[in-house]
Amino acid sequence: xxxxxxxxxxxxxxxxxxxxxxxxxxxxxxxxxxxxxxxxxxxxxxxxxxxxxxxxxxxxxxxxxxxxxxxxxxxxxxxxxxxxxxxxxxxxxxxxxxxxxxxxxxxxxxxxxxxxxxxxxxxxxxxxxxxxxxxxxxxxxxxxxxxxxxxxxxxxxxxxxxxxxxxxxxxxxxxxxxxxxxxxxxxxxxxxxxxxxxxxxxxxxxxxxxxxxxxxxxxxxxxxxxxxxxxxxxxxxxxxxxxxxxxxxxxxxxxxxxxxxxxxxxxxxxxxxxxxxxxxxxxxxxxxxxxxxxxxxxxxxxxxxxxxxxxxxxxxxxxxxxxxxxxxxxxxxxxxxxxxx
Amino acid sequence: xxxxxxxxxxxxxxxxxxxxxxxxxxxxxxxxxxxxxxxxxxxxxxxxxxxxxxxxxxxxxxxxxxxxxxxxxxxxxxxxxxxxxxxxxxxxxxxxxxxxxxxxxxxxxxxxxxxxxxxxxxxxxxxxxxxxxxxxxxxxxxxxxxxxxxxxxxxxxxxxxxxxxxxxxxxxxxxxxxxxxxxxxxxxxxxxxxxxxxxxxxxxxxxxxxxxxxxxxxxxxxxxxxxxxxxxxxxxxxxxxxxxxxxxxxxxxxxxxxxxxxxxxxxxxxxxxxxxxxxxxxxxxxxxxxxxxxxxxxxxxxxxxxxxxxxxxxxxxxxxxxxxxxxxxxxxxxxxxxxxx
Numbered sequence: 001x002x003x004x005x006x007x008x009x010x011x012x013x014x015x016x017x018x019x020x021x022x023x024x025x026x027x028x029x030x031x032x033x034x035x036x037x038x039x040x041x042x043x044x045x046x047x048x049x050x051x052x053x054x055x056x057x058x059x060x061x062x063x064x065x066x067x068x069x070x071x072x073x074x075x076x077x078x079x080x081x082x083x084x085x086x087x088x089x090x091x092x093x094x095x096x097x098x099x100x101x102x103x104x105x106x107x108x109x110x111x112x113x114x115x116x117x118x119x120x121x122x123x124x125x126x127x128x129x130x131x132x133x134x135x136x137x138x139x140x141x142x143x144x145x146x147x148x149x150x151x152x153x154x155x156x157x158x159x160x161x162x163x164x165x166x167x168x169x170x171x172x173x174x175x176x177x178x179x180x181x182x183x184x185x186x187x188x189x190x191x192x193x194x195x196x197x198x199x200x201x202x203x204x205x206x207x208x209x210x211x212x213x214x215x216x217x218x219x220x221x222x223x224x225x226x227x228x229x230x231x232x233x234x235x236x237x238x239x240x241x242x243x244x245x246x247x248x249x250x251x252x253x254x255x256x257x258x259x260x261x262x263x264x265x266x267x268x269x270x271x272x273x274x275x276x277x278x279x280x281x282x283x284x285x286x287x288x289x290x291x292x293x294x295x296x297x298x299x300x301x302x303x304x305x306x307x308x309x310x311x312x313x314x315x316x317x318x319x320x321x322x323x324x325x326x327x328x329x330x331x332x333x334x335x336x337x338x339x340x341x
Numbered sequence: 342x343x344x345x346x347x348x349x350x351x352x353x354x355x356x357x358x359x360x361x362x363x364x365x366x367x368x369x370x371x372x373x374x375x376x377x378x379x380x381x382x383x384x385x386x387x388x389x390x391x392x393x394x395x396x397x398x399x400x401x402x403x404x405x406x407x408x409x410x411x412x413x414x415x416x417x418x419x420x421x422x423x424x425x426x427x428x429x430x431x432x433x434x435x436x437x438x439x440x441x442x443x444x445x446x447x448x449x450x451x452x453x454x455x456x457x458x459x460x461x462x463x464x465x466x467x468x469x470x471x472x473x474x475x476x477x478x479x480x481x482x483x484x485x486x487x488x489x490x491x492x493x494x495x496x497x498x499x500x501x502x503x504x505x506x507x508x509x510x511x512x513x514x515x516x517x518x519x520x521x522x523x524x525x526x527x528x529x530x531x532x533x534x535x536x537x538x539x540x541x542x543x544x545x546x547x548x549x550x551x552x553x554x555x556x557x558x559x560x561x562x563x564x565x566x567x568x569x570x571x572x573x574x575x576x577x578x579x580x581x582x583x584x585x586x587x588x589x590x591x592x593x594x595x596x597x598x599x600x601x602x603x604x605x606x607x608x609x610x611x612x613x614x615x616x617x618x619x620x621x622x623x624x625x626x627x628x629x630x631x632x633x634x635x636x637x638x639x640x641x642x643x644x645x646x647x648x649x650x651x652x653x654x655x656x657x658x659x660x661x662x663x664x665x666x667x668x669x670x671x672x673x674x675x676x677x678x679x680x681x682x
Contacts, residue, residue: 026501028526033508095466099459118440121462122507125436128469129500136494146486152493153477159470160367166463167374185369 003324004331008062011075015061018083022134032115036123037130040094040111054106059336060085060194064202066329067216070321073206080138081151081201087131088155089194092162094124099170131155151201158197165189172256180261184225192224199223203319215319219312226308227336232257233301236289251285258304259297263288266295309337344665345672349403352416356402359424363475373456377464378471381435381452395447400677401426401535405543407670408557411662414547421479422492422542428472429496430535433503435465440511472496492542499538506530513597521602525566533565540564544660556660560653567649568677573598574642577630592626599645600638604629607636650678 019041025034031048038044042055061082068078096102097110098117104110112120135151168186172178199220203213235250236259250257254274256264263270270291273284280288292298312333321329360382366375372389379385383396402423409419437443438451439458445451453461476492509527513519540561544554576591577600591598595615597605604611611632614625621629633639653674662670 026505029505030509030512032512033505092466095462099462117458118511119508121436121440121465122504122511124462125433125465125469126501126504126508128466129497129504132473132493133497133501136490136497145490149477149486149489149493152473152490156470156474156477160467160474163463163467163470164367164370164374167460167467168371170459170463171371171373 001331001335004328004335007066007325007328011062011065012058014079015058015065015082015086018079018134018138019086022083022087022130022137033123033126036111036115036119037127039114040090040123040127042106042108046109046114053108056086056090056106058086059332060089060198063195063220063329063332064198064205066325066332067199067202067220067321068206069325070323070329071203071206071208071212071216071319072322073202073208075206075325077207078202078205080135080148081155081205082198083138084131084134084151084155085158085194085198085201087127087134088159088162088197091124091127091131092166092194094120094127096166098124099166128159147204151204154197154201154204158193161189161193163189165191165193177264178256178261180258180265183256183258183261187225187228188221191228192221195224195227196220208319212319215315219315219319222308222311222315223333223336226305226312229258229301229305229308230337232259233298233305236292237298248285248289251288252280254280259292259301262297262300263292263295267291270295305337309333312337342672342676345669345676348407348666348669352403352406353399355420356399356406356423356427359420359475359479360427363424363428363471363478374464374467377452377456377460378468380455381431381464381468383447383449387450387455394449397427397431397447399427400673401430401539404536404561404670404673405539405546407666407673408540408543408561408662409547410666411664411670412544412547412549412553412557412660413663414543414549416547416666418548419543419546421476421489422496422546423539424479425472425475425492425496426499426535426539426542428468428475429500429503429538432465432468432472433507433535435461435468437507439465440507469500488545492545495538495542495545499534502530502534504530506532506534518605519597519602521599521606524597524599524602528566528569529562532569533562536565536568537561549660553660556656560656560660563649563653563656564674564677567646567653570599570642570646570649571678573600574639574646577633578639589626589630592629593621595621600633600642603638603641604633604636608632611636646678650674653678 023034023037023041035044035048038048039046042053043050045051064082064085065075065078069075093105094111097105098112098120102110103113111123132152132155135148135155139148165186165188168182169190172182172186196217197220200213200217203216208216232250235257236248240247251260264274270288273288316329316333364375364378364382376385376389379389380387383394384391386392405423405426406416406419410416434446435452438446439453439461443451444454452464473493473496476489476496480489506527506529509523510531513523513527537558538561541554541558544557549557573591576598577589581588592601605615611629614629657670657674
């Protein structure tokens with residue numbers, strides 16, 4: 001992963017500087033208005049003092065910039081879009097933390113926990129507006145207004161698809177039965193839409209033709225789908241030491257992840273266990289994991305992850321990426337899809 | 342107001358049809374996803390059945406279309422922007438109702454009360470994305486991508502200013518002292534930004550020159566400021582029969598409205614009354630109203646309302662609006678600013 005790592009080292013400071021440009025407080029801005037956003041981005045503590053903290057991995061802007069370069073474009077052309085997708089990602093996290101009632105993110109107290117729900121909803125809205133402004137603000141020369149309009153349209157459609165996925169995710173929490181098909185449609189929005197958008201915007205900025213754009217879009221979507229299915233697998237069958245969290249949290253929390261939904265569609269025994277209201281003890285969790293393996297849920301999910309992973313690489317190849325960025329994109333896929341193996 | 346009323350009769354169905362076009366469910370959309378938005382717009386009941394209900398007055402899109410026509414443009418050119426500003430207005434109401442904990446709006450149960458906070462936050466986000474999509478979706482031919490990009494930038498900046506105002510409004514609720522200057526800065530964002538944006542986008546679509554655009558923008562901003570100051574006056578000194586609500590609700594609710602802030606800056610007696618924790622009884626409210634008059638809060642607010650109202654009409658005149666739409670804009674100002682007199 002030397003090549004990818006070099007790209008990260010080179011591109012991350014550029015991405016971070018662009019994000020800071022877009023989030024530069026206007027003269028009339030009350031201090032707290034931007035501080036909440038800077039806090040969420042990992043730049044300052046809750047008093048507005050600079051901190052070194054674990055920031056997001058900035059996968060989406062890197063994907064956008066690499067796609068642009070691999071599409072034979074000047075990667076600078078994708079910088080406005082790269083900032084925009086990262087801001088959209090962070091806007092959605094701000095609201096997600098409220099919706100999920102999450103007290104922490106990346107080991108830090110969430111914005112709504114510090115400043116209250118009402119202000120956190122508003123901070124997310126401000127971040128949303130700034131994401132759209134990233135494109136006109138960073139594309140200062142406005143050389144190509146048709147490109148900017150097209151990008152803003154894709155950004156809007158990406159956000160709409162993201163909220164559609166979020167809607168389904170919240171809906172499913174309160175539904176008794178959810179099919180695996182419905183689940184895959186949900187993650188297409190919630191997880192895959194923004195990766196699709198990042199790659200597509202990069203391809204557009206890179207001047208790719210229509211066919212290559214579509215392959216990059218499908219490359220991004222399948223990458224998102226593979227990533228999420230793998231995440232569901234690793235939660236249950238991953239090595240806790242490697243994935244950095246306890247085993248089978250999804251089962252403890254009765255989360256309707258893909259292997260569980262596959263099992264619930266096929267096993268009355270599992271349905272009964274999930275119908276009981278008491279929390280699962282460790283013995284029951286082990287029993288459920290064994291049951292899932294027996295039903296074939298592990299195999300099913302692995303096969304699906306492999307399918308999406310294959311599709312990711314197929315569409316990447318068909319997009320005919322060029323130069324070193326092509327190899328870096330390949331490394332990015334492996335970095336994201338082979339986390340524990 | 343015959344002319345304005347004719348314009349409303351003619352333009353409202355067009356605005357409504359455009360809004361419905363933008364909010365047309367995509368094929369993959371889960372039914373409830375759009376139903377929440379259609380319910381909020383006043384088109385359906387909570388089961389998705391069509392209803393006749395009190396909708397918003399659609400002041401902003403009408404302002405946008407009239408400005409375009411008065412600027413000698415084809416009003417059709419402003420239709421994408423008109424839909425966008427109304428959708429932005431409604432997105433902000435969806436979130437505002439959660440932030441204010443409001444159970445009803447226009448006599449109907451609010452979205453968050455029916456479907457929960459998490460889904461309502463998401464519904465607002467979806468509406469936000471759709472507001473940005475209104476411009477590329479309704480401006481189908483994309484004759485002028487530079488215009489579309491410029492419009493999207495103004496829309497983004499308008500939203501940012503709107504969230505800045507909302508931030509201040511919520512901040513002030515929890516602050517002991519707020520100056521009248523701070524209050525006016527807050528309503529510049531919360532109330533005036535979107536009226537400014539509506540007029541500016543109309544002027545832009547109408548092909549006005551830079552100078553006229555700036556006058557229309559200031560016309561819209563001052564209209565918003567005058568409207569809000571007047572609203573604060575009417576709450577305390579308006580005739581309940583004419584304004585359709587009880588007198589002095591703002592005082593009962595200890596709202597930091599403009600006359601109250603003016604009084605608190607000048608009267609220790611008022612400060613003491615507001616420092617006590619018990620709810621005001623009717624006698625105390627009458628005492629406070631008398632005190633405000635005595636200090637000159639009523640006169641101050643009236644003078645300010647007149648100032649903003651004069652500025653509104655001055656900028657409108659300087660923008661040199663043309664034709665019947667010019668008269669209709671004048672009527673709109675009088676309709677909004679002379680509600681009880």
